[in-house]
Amino acid sequence: MFTDTELAIVAIILDDEEQELHQAKKRKWVHEAWKKRGTEGEFATLYKELVDDATKFFEYFRMSENCFNILLKKIEIKLRKQDTHWRKAISPRERLAVCLRYLATGDSLKTISFSYRLGHATVQKIVVDTCRIITENLMSEMLPNPTEEMWKSIADNFYMLWNFPNCLGALDGKHISIQAPHNSGSLFFNYKKTFSVVLLALVDANYNFIAVDVGAYGKNSDGGIFANSSLGKALQQNSLSIPQNAALPNTATEAPFVIVGDEAFPLKTYLMRPYPGKDLDGPKRIFNYRLCRARRIVENAFGILTQKFRIYNRRIQAKAENVDYVILTTCILHNFIKKIDTNTYKHDITSTTVAEETKLEKLPMQGGNTTRDAFRVRELFKDFFNSEAGSVPWQNDRI
Template sequence: MSRFTTRELAIIAIALEDEERSARNNRRRYWVHKMLKARHAEGEFWQIQRHILDDEEKFYIYFHMNRYLFDYILSFIEKDITKKNTKFRQAITPIEKIAVTLRYMITGSSARTLSSSFRLGESTIRSIIQEVCNAIINKLMGIFIPTPIEERWKSIAQGFQDRWNFPNCIGAIDGKHVNIIAPANSGSLYFNYKKHFSVVLMAVVDDKYRFIIVDIGAFGRNSDGGIFASSKLARRLESNSLHIPNDKPLPGSNRNIPHVFIGDEAFPLMKNLMRPYPRCRGLSEAQTIFNERLSRARKVVEDAFGILYQKFSIYNKNINVNPIHVDTLILATCILHNIMRNYEIEYLDQHEMQQPIHHNENGFLQPILENEMNSAENAFNIRDLFSSYFQSPEGQVSWLHQNIQ
């Protein structure tokens, strides 16, 4: 017979269970998982550092940019992403942080997958991506997506005239849905007409596929027109505070015409925003030519989105990130896109990159005062003036005019 009472046996059982649980927890308690300890020997970054950092071709395939451009970006954000070593652990280097972030953007791999390949904790991977994106925005946005001033608009207008046969055009505008994993308790806010959850990247693009203005984070359920109506761009257009140059004659004419953005049918017709003539009714030859010219020039914004998606495969998957951090991620990729475009367009032949001029608020011209041209009626008149000009000897392009006839 037992020498212990039932109560005493229960107490002993509880004590033994607590002791076993404590021992089990102690066995789990470690500073770094043994897999992560092998980072310098087996981690992806340290492998590529040994094999491809000095191979320009392999480097480009891996990072979608050459080593010079990588180092150029590093030089701007290195201080912001550098941490000190401690006696307990060695800090992750800035170059490794950029490598992790670029591979996340380029491959679209999850933080969990990158955790295994880079031998870093999953939460560490997420923290690195957010840290690097914030540094890119803080240090590089003012340089590569600066608020345009009058001279910048004039340069863009000249580019649209020379490359796309649409004079007085200062940018093409469109929206792009970026698919995300449905945020918790968001209902149908992010659910779009394509049956996906998304946030919207609305952008104005110049004649060389670079982002001029970006508006990020609108709910996927909203239309492009609705997003535009509530955007800062629309408000600044209405108040004439975008520093758009004064009206100027189209080439070969003497009638002053406003500088305009161009968009598709989702956008409103405004003094400084042209959209196609409605296709639901029969169009005249002049209207058809106008629509063709506008469509050809507006294609630059669709192509810019295409380049962005090709460079960064994160866009080809449902991004599993809090919407606040999604906005940061998208903006960082837009800045990187512009950096790459600037290098490819302006500096590739010279084999060097000079820092672009950073214009701040003190360098802006005074806003143009509102005038009588802002009414809807005048917007229709402006479109008709473009339409007539495109049929005139001064404004027509032979290849399109012959095809229409």
């Protein structure tokens, strides 16, 4: 007969043997190819060569090595994992490389799994976790809540660069194609006959994102998404530290600060949209041209974002909640890269800008909830653009 102490010792021994057997089985599940990650994986073989060639590094990660290292320094602690007794943890640098490669190319997780010698589930977890960490740690820095001074600076830049005074930003929505979520019905099915989520963005005069709303159902309209977004509600409640009315340049006429959008948005005292209709008189057509010239900045920003992160050229295959983090991460990185690697965006901006001759045809009539004040504000801007103080030499040729 065994004593209680001897039975306890036997139980501990059996438990240790069971754990060792379990770990051995787990080790057997790792494919032979994955065991060579440290010697034959893409990070082990290619990264050191990319470091020696700035051009190739930028082409591979869509950012400079300096930008990569600064980004890594900001999130390295959060990315670090503990080694286990049977496997060495993937380094923060490699985790960031995997995530950026996914965003930069749009390659499938399976493709990256093979090239980096990592399991498919491991790659998926690395991408999702890294996107969450970037969002949580850089959101407040790259997309801060604008102060009154920041709004004034944005408005100054819009007038200096795009000849639209008292403008706080250009607003638009972009449909991001995704794999149809399970049991979602027609919620994500949009007018383009694809499944999507919507990225609603407010952009400044230099193509930086000021505010974004991510994850709205693809079936919803831009105007409806804006009305239900945090940005739309804050503007309606006047809780965004927006400056008081200011005189239009070289005049004594005071006008509110506004954002500019296309015909999908409602006319508000703080939101200007084009005059609807086809047979417009000259002054209204000039207003539409001047507004569209400022508004196209947000379309250009979407073009730059798509060119920078090729994941947008394919249908994103991930859970809806993870898609939101992926999109938000690209917006944050867009601002981050522009801040660190200013010169690298010159080609992107040049190659993605939309022609100024925006077509103004068949703009739908706005709904009946537009206030008289909103009409009055639009008239103020129209009159300014057609006056000696506010006109530009080429506007009559453009319309």
